[in-house]
Amino acid sequence: MTDPTTTQDVVDLLTTDHHEVLDLLEEIKTSTAPDRRRELADVVIGELVRHSVAEEMFVYPAMRRHLPDGDAAVEHDVGEHKELEQLMKEWEVAEAGDPDFDRVLRELEEVLRDHIQDEESEQFPQLRTHIPHEELVGMAERVEAAKKVAPTRPHPLAPNNALFHFVVGPGVGLVDRLRDVWTDRPNRD
Numbered sequence: 750m751t752d753p754t755t756t757q758d759v760v761d762l763l764t765t766d767h768h769e770v771l772d773l774l775e776e777i778k779t780s781t782a783p784d785r786r787r788e789l790a791d792v793v794i795g796e797l798v799r800h801s802v803a804e805e806m807f808v809y810p811a812m813r814r815h816l817p818d819g820d821a822a823v824e825h826d827v828g829e830h831k832e833l834e835q836l837m838k839e840w841e842v843a844e845a846g847d848p849d850f851d852r853v854l855r856e857l858e859e860v861l862r863d864h865i866q867d868e869e870s871e872q873f874p875q876l877r878t879h880i881p882h883e884e885l886v887g888m889a890e891r892v893e894a895a896k897k898v899a900p901t902r903p904h905p906l907a908p909n910n911a912l913f914h915f916v917v918g919p920g921v922g923l924v925d926r927l928r929d930v931w932t933d934r935p936n937r938d
């Protein structure tokens with residue numbers, strides 16, 4: 750029998766992701782070396798894309814099914830993911846010394862903090878209220894497994910890595926692209 754106090758559920762997992770990304774943003778803000786800042790930005794982009802896709806594939810459908818007003822919450826959250834995606838596309842091509850790099854960093858942090866606040870204070874507690882613990886643990890396992898499909902750190906999606914361009918190449922939705930990787934959709938060039 751599983752012990753609910755020690756078994757990680759999907760809320761634990763996603764909350765950890767949130768705080769890792771926020772810590773990375775702090776590190777970028779305090780770092781002065783352009784190469785390091787650019788490198789960390791790429792890590793943030795890779796992590797955020799994987800996190801957002803995992804939520805959209807495994808968590809938001811459960812929110813729609815189980816939460817009162819789940820549809821409205823999901824529409825709101827997906828809208829914020831799209832805002833984040835747009836900002837990440839701008840960030841991806843900004844040199845670390847450009848004013849744009851810092852502007853996007855500020856905007857991204859603002860949208861992300863607001864989004865995280867909504868999820869952690871409203872939707873995640875409701876998931877725990879409305880969905881049995883075992884199911885949330887199963888969801889965590891599916892999210893973990895999906896994330897392994899895309900390589901992890903160190904520098905999983907560094908700009909010189911072919912996978913980075915494949916996943917977050919310009920002109921194509923980040924989320925759609927990673928979703929393609931995960932669902933192994935054919936006919937991709």
Ligand SMILES: [Fe+2]
Pocket residue numbers: 801804826830864868
């Ligand atoms: Fe989200």
Ligand SMILES: [Fe+2]
Pocket residue numbers: 763767800804865868
């Ligand atoms: Fe999230």
